[in-house]
Amino acid sequence: MQQIPDLGKNSLGKPDPWAKFRGLAWGQLVLSIALIPLMLAGGAMGQLIGAAGLFTNLFLARKPFRTPVKLLAMLGVVLASYLGYFLTAGLVYNLLKG
Template structure:
């Protein structure tokens, strides 16, 4: 009998780009993705700050913390990303417009 290949496996031995998101609950996914929403708002600067916030939240989501502190920490990272973008954008605006 002929073996049917498992299409769920990566046959090219490439790393799974979605591996960091697998196994998270819905609220962890939402809070992890929240900072990257700066990308359409802030372009490259927003994307860089949002990407850093995304990876920080993914790291927090994998830590062995109870749920309330984890939620507060992830919300803090998301809020810090938005505030950091506002600060950087404001400073660049003042430097350019003088």
């Protein structure tokens, strides 16, 4: 009997950091990684919002929805993440600068 390999580990038995991205369609992959610039340039607030959006998109990508519905939902997460970041950053800036 053949064993099914564990996709969460590499050949050395270490956890595979890219396992969540494997097997996604190109559109799903693009919408998932579209939040990485927010995580890199947004400071702690951008990292929090970007990571939440990224993991939400990875969660949605694995759901058994129809492809157009899934892509629209993932696009909505990307837009909501960026909009939420800019609104929160503007609010914090206005509170601090008065």
